Amino acid sequence: MSLDELFERFAAQSRIFKDRDKLLPDYVPSELPHRDNQVLQLAKILAPALAGSRPSNVFIYGLTGTGKTAVTKYVLRKLSEKAQDRVIFSYVNCRQNDTSYRVLAELARSLGTRIPFTGLATSEVYKRFLSALDRRGRIMVVVLDEVDHLVKKSGDDVLYFLTRINEQLTSSRLSLIGITNDLKFTEFLDARVKSSLCEEELVFPPYTARELEDILRQRASEAFYEGVLAPEVIPMCAAIAAKQNGDARLALDLLLKAADIAEREGAERVTADHVRQAQKEIEKNVTVDVIKSMPLHVKLVLLSVYLLEKEGAKNLTTGTIYNKYVEIAKMLGVDPVTQRRVSDIINELDMAGIVNARVVSLGRYGRTKVIRLSTSLKNIEEGLSEDLFMLGAIELTTR
DNA sequence: AATCCACAGGAAGTGCTGGGCG
DNA sequence: CGCCCAGCACTTCCTGTGGATT
Numbered sequence: 001m002s003l004d005e006l007f008e009r010f011a012a013q014s015r016i017f018k019d020r021d022k023l024l025p026d027y028v029p030s031e032l033p034h035r036d037n038q039v040l041q042l043a044k045i046l047a048p049a050l051a052g053s054r055p056s057n058v059f060i061y062g063l064t065g066t067g068k069t070a071v072t073k074y075v076l077r078k079l080s081e082k083a084q085d086r087v088i089f090s091y092v093n094c095r096q097n098d099t100s101y102r103v104l105a106e107l108a109r110s111l112g113t114r115i116p117f118t119g120l121a122t123s124e125v126y127k128r129f130l131s132a133l134d135r136r137g138r139i140m141v142v143v144l145d146e147v148d149h150l151v152k153k154s155g156d157d158v159l160y161f162l163t164r165i166n167e168q169l170t171s172s173r174l175s176l177i178g179i180t181n182d183l184k185f186t187e188f189l190d191a192r193v194k195s196s197l198c199e200e201e202l203v204f205p206p207y208t209a210r211e212l213e214d215i216l217r218q219r220a221s222e223a224f225y226e227g228v229l230a231p232e233v234i235p236m237c238a239a240i241a242a243k244q245n246g247d248a249r250l251a252l253d254l255l256l257k258a259a260d261i262a263e264r265e266g267a268e269r270v271t272a273d274h275v276r277q278a279q280k281e282i283e284k285n286v287t288v289d290v291i292k293s294m295p296l297h298v299k300l301v302l303l304s305v306y307l308l309e310k311e312g313a314k315n316l317t318t319g320t321i322y323n324k325y326v327e328i329a330k331m332l333g334v335d336p337v338t339q340r341r342v343s344d345i346i347n348e349l350d351m352a353g354i355v356n357a358r359v360v361s362l363g364r365y366g367r368t369k370v371i372r373l374s375t376s377l378k379n380i381e382e383g384l385s386e387d388l389f390m391l392g393a394i395e396l397t398t399r
Numbered sequence: 400a401a402t403c404c405a406c407a408g409g410a411a412g413t414g415c416t417g418g419g420c421g
Numbered sequence: 422c423g424c425c426c427a428g429c430a431c432t433t434c435c436t437g438t439g440g441a442t443t
Contacts, residue, residue, distance in 0.1 A: 101427060118427050119419025295430080318406065341431055343407070359407065363441025366405025 015225070016263050016270065022223040023256040025249055028073045029222070033214045035067050038202060042075045045200050046175075049079065049087045049139045054173035057163065057197050062204025064181050065247030071204070072143055072177060088140040094150035100158040103150060104129050107142060126161060130168060137171035148182040156193050163196040206246030212238035215248055216255055224259070230271045233258065237275060254278050284382075287375045290352050291383025297337050299390055301325050301345045305355060306380045307397055309373055317368040318343055331396050332389070346371060354380075 014020070021027060032039060046055045062068045076089050090110040097103050101122045105115040108129040115125055133140060142162065144150065150158065165174050178197055186194050207215065216234045233255070241251035257278035262270040291302065304324040308316055322339045329336040337345075346369060349355040356374040361367045373380065384390040 099428075116419060118417060119425085121419095121426055124419095124426090297430085337430085338432060339406085340408085340433085344431095347408095359439095361439035361441085362405080363439070364402090364404060364443085365441075366403085367437095367439060368404095368406045 014263055015268060016228045016259055017223060018225050019223055020256075020259075022219055023252050023259075025252065028070050028077070029219065031218065032067060032070060032074060033218055034207065034211045035071050035204075038067070038071050038204060039075055041202055042071060043079070046075060046079055046141065049141060049175070050083055052086070052139065054139060054166070055141065055175045056199035057176040058178070058200045058202060059186075059198045060177065060179045060202045060204065061183055061185075062181060063183075063206055063245045063247070065241070065245070065249035065251070066181075066204040066206055067248060068179050068181070068204050069145055072145075072179065076141070076143070086138065088136065088138050089143075090140065091143045091145065093145045094148075095146045098149050098153045100150075100154050100161075101125060103144070103158050104161075108132055111136060111140075130165065133165075133172045133174065134169050140172060140174045141177065142174060143177045143179065145179045146181070147178045148180040148185045148188075151185070151188050156188070156190050159193045159197065160190060163193055207242070207248055208246060209235075209238045209242035212241055212246065212248060212251045216251055219252060220255065224270075228259075228269050230269055232272050233270050233275055236272055240275075240279060250282075253282060257281055284379055287352075287354055287379045288383045290354065291380065292386055296334070296389070297341070298345050298348065299384060299387060300328055300334070300393070301342055302349060302354065302380065303384060303390055303393060304328060305349075305371060305373060306377065306384070307394075310377060316371045318346060318371070319368065321346070321371060328393055328397060332393055343369075 022029070042058065042060075045058055048055045060068050060072065073091070076091070080087065080089055088111065090107055092103055092106045094103065097106050101118075101120075104122065104125040105117065108115045108125060111129070111132040113128055113132040115128065144159075147159070159176075159178075162174065162176055176197060186198065189197070213234055216237055220229060220234065237251050237254040237258070240254060241247050244250050254275060258274040259270050261277050261281070262274045265274075267274070291299070294302070301321065304321050305316060307328075308320065308324055313320070318339070322342050325342060326336045346355065346357050350357040350371075354373070354375050355371055357369045357371045359367065360370050384394075
């Protein structure tokens, strides 16, 4: 291959992607198939903002990848085009901003008030946000996406503040849109917060395989050149995602990864085989990346579970794991943490989907958690192996 | 029916980092 | 400068409990 050819190949636009960005999770398409109803309902609820009156608070339920965020962003965008600067919109993701302080800081920031990421008292941030908002004399619509994360971690204090803030405002008004994929979420809420937040409710049902296909086809037409997808690719991505609660995000991610793999291989078309590879890669990447970024003691606990399971131990309990963990820690010259903490770490690993832990009572033999890995040994190995400390630990313990 | 194991998991507090504010 | 704050990882102390065994 001559240099000219080489450069040609890199400089040339992809043969597969027309516009890869159209498949990324934060892209909001110009049309949302099978969500006309929800778009209309939300628009109806928020429309009063255009006339200068406060829209009702809205609560939006639906599993992951059912289009909650997309619909909300879509409606907000349309609305802000109409409203010019008469309405202020603010979108906060509560997975990243999972404390009262951070949510209020985000809201203040969207009004142009700089808030340091730490240092102030939360009540001070609240005051600053309040006065900044009142000075503007506008309607403000606040979206709290994945609000269940916020409440589970920090309680419903902020929600209480925000639902009652209108009593303290003289020239502005605030509306709340809460989004959650936890259907039982409202149980955690204070009754007053609950009734005020749920003035209106919207439910997003999971997509069916047929609907997912429509979504994929629509995106594919924007993202790919004609005819680069083998005919079975879209139905396959749709079917896999339909099994996972009709998750459109997963469907799109599968399609994207499959196409990436095809392109990397220099293939001319995306095939069913690429989709299968993509499925494996997605599953692997998530766990491996999570493991890599875990703090020391979490890794050590995971390592203990890994080693015990490799030895063929069955029905692992908190106590067994803790003993192994202490043994490893001492061997490495690290101070072990308490069993109480390890108990929490096991729950964290369970939440991350790396381990499966459930509480059982063994009668006379106590009440404990039974733990088993929910990922392959190989993924754990790969996740831990970048940590030289863990490699040393494996070597020491297997000798 | 009572007992008692082996923890679960809540509450409060500590020590540390990285930052206010006057 | 001194005193305040949030957030994190962790400790200390604690009360609670499902169900096999006595």
